[in-house]
Amino acid sequence: MRPRNTRKSEITILEEGFTARDFMEEIITGDCQIDKDAFLVADLGDVVKKLLRFLKTLPRVKPFYAIKCNNCRPIVKLLAELDLIVPARQKLHWSRNLELNLTISFMQTPVNVPYQVCSQMMTFDNEVELFKISQNHPNAKMILRLLADDTNATIRLNVKFGAPLTICRHLLETAKKLNVDVIGVSFHVGSGCSDPKTYAQSIGDARLVFEMASELGQKMTLLDIGGGFPGTDDSKITFEEVADTINDALDLSFPEISGVNIIAEPGRYYVASSFSLAANIIAKKVLSPPELCGEENGRKKNMVYYINDGIYGSFSCSFFEKTLVKPIIYKKPSPEQPIYNSSLWGPTCDGLDKIAEHLHIPELNVGDWLLFNNVGAYSMVTASEFNGFQLPKIHFVMPHQTCVFLLSENVQCC
Template identity: 40%
Template sequence: MNALHLAADGEPDAEKAFYVADLSAVYKQHERWKKLLPEIEPFYAVKCNPDPYVLRLLAALGTGFDCASNGEINTVLALGVAPERIIFANPCKATSFIRSAAKARVDMMTFDNTDELHKIARTHPGAKLVVRILTDDSKALCRLGLKFGAPLDTVPALLAKARELNLDVIGVSFHVGSGSTDPFAFADAVERARAVFDMGKAAGYEFTLLDVGGGFEDASFEATAGVLADAINRFFPVRDGIRIIAEPGRYYVSKAFSLATNIIARRAPPGHALEQADAADVDPEQPSVMYYINDGVYGAFNCILFDHQTPQPTVLSLNGSFHVPASVPLRAASVWGPTCDSLDCVCAVTQLPGTLQVGDWLGWENMGAYSACAASMFNGFEVSRVVYTTGACGKGAAEVREALRAFQAQAA
């Protein structure tokens, strides 16, 4: 990370925290998706990370986009993406947003209540509607079923109302929760979707879309893909005319972004007491030193509060050197953000070298999902900038550049 050396050069604001985004990691995830779930079209969840280069790359790779607001729709359309590649996947939308979607010719959108149907009938009667159903999301980091999703026993009445309003319902969507830890939640959800397809037929509709939502995790993707594919084969053995899409977010970007933070202050025992302390006398659960870094829970680490994450640091530099011996003794420490709020704690207890100094750097991996997108400038601290690369993953960098060039030429 050449940018780390700026601090030693005395450049203005050289110690600012920054992300490193490896776009080839996004490309690799897309290739992995196509290999394991070739029948399912990914519609990237923009809310997860609306980074402009990530969006541009995914547009070049031909993905669709799951948008939740006018702002997200306009951002994607500005890239030259056709409106047919967008699903307005917010079941409860402002009337003005529905009207704007109609003007932009974004027709595919979700609903889970009768009030939404009345709004759509008034402002976008030509919409292609997808009924969002409630599923079991009890094993997810973020339980979206607390806010969205129609229980199955309410669906027949919803479809009857849509029919009465002369609206076109084309399919079913669900979401097992963001960051689902149970692959079998997808099997249960697909079974529920099958029941709703049958309800649609009884209401006079012939559904042509199954949206399996998000909740895909990088570490468990192979297991999830296997369970999901088996469930689709079991409950939809004949799929003539049925399009299947999904709304992955963190799967694409989580490990593509890392964060580098600078230690701007520390509180430690006076003199060399910390360095001279016998390891046997140190409580591993009682921090003996507090490190303060230049990003926190109001910035990149908002994922701790909003996304239930527990990021852990790695040491990038020690006493000004980027060579960190593996044998360096560790001590219990706490890591804090830069604001004046005591809530701004990044790690209450973690293991770090007791000899870290002001000016040293800590690294944080898997910071691409629900991090920068929700960062604020509380206390006047700026949002961490992004440095882009396509080389860290080696293979894939050339493909990324070629995809971007082709997409830019097409958009022009």
């Protein structure tokens, strides 16, 4: 049941019956953790499971991974080998560094890159972009980015991008006058969407834009439904709920007979649940009753814990996501232990480095481990070494059965 390293690989293959959690516990209890540094374990098998789930549940939609969500090399290499890399202009260097044959397209606006590195496909949502493209890249295949309702998303994107439905006809007319080829429509309902009906509304709006283009003699062939899919089991909605809504909307507005190609750009869906963090308590403070604000809080002491990772590291998404951090205590406390109101802080000198508060947990000690699940999306990709603290090491693992499956599909990822 012991893990073994693959030859010339960043990935550790887990033997039958050995899980990513087992691997994490082995590191915690091993001799190599004398300094008790924080570390991450990334389960590539979880990523593959998510892919197979997507293909089964949304059979008409081809998913392309959004690298901006998590650009760790083994993740990108795996999905690139599976031909599921999505396009982002800031990631052009991946095709050189990874020696991969990536298909690059620019699925956001505005675009301002040299002609010689331009993709054929780019998005636009305003006249200025159309004029710029007509002058600098007249052979581009343009995709009109439609404004979507993202009020129920964790991170809203349409405050920055997207054309309202009311101006789409004008934009299509302008594109025709400039002889710019518009081949499709895209939209994004926001990262971490919690309302499946938003997809249905956006797909219906996209159908109207297709009809506008048809009336102008322009034939569109591509619909990009973006991302926003839930990436964890504790999300407000399930992936299956979202998929059912999308499938019904596509059957209504874009039936297979239409010949329109449907693609998507999942990011957090693939990687959110694949990463887990182990961090150590490096300091502790007890707030006794005299220090507490308000007599009502004076009955019990409050606990303050500092761990060796924080919002400048694996919790960097805390800057733009309001998510509830739920630590798992590695050493299970006994039921008789009293519960205290506790807060959790990172290691830096910044007063903003607060990970969680109002945690009702037993008293912990310096040296104890805390585990955190679902930290794969928009975490390490936005992390820094602020205050001189190094980022946690990432251990990439893959279950043996996943490796066998990939090899049977001729995927050379490990």
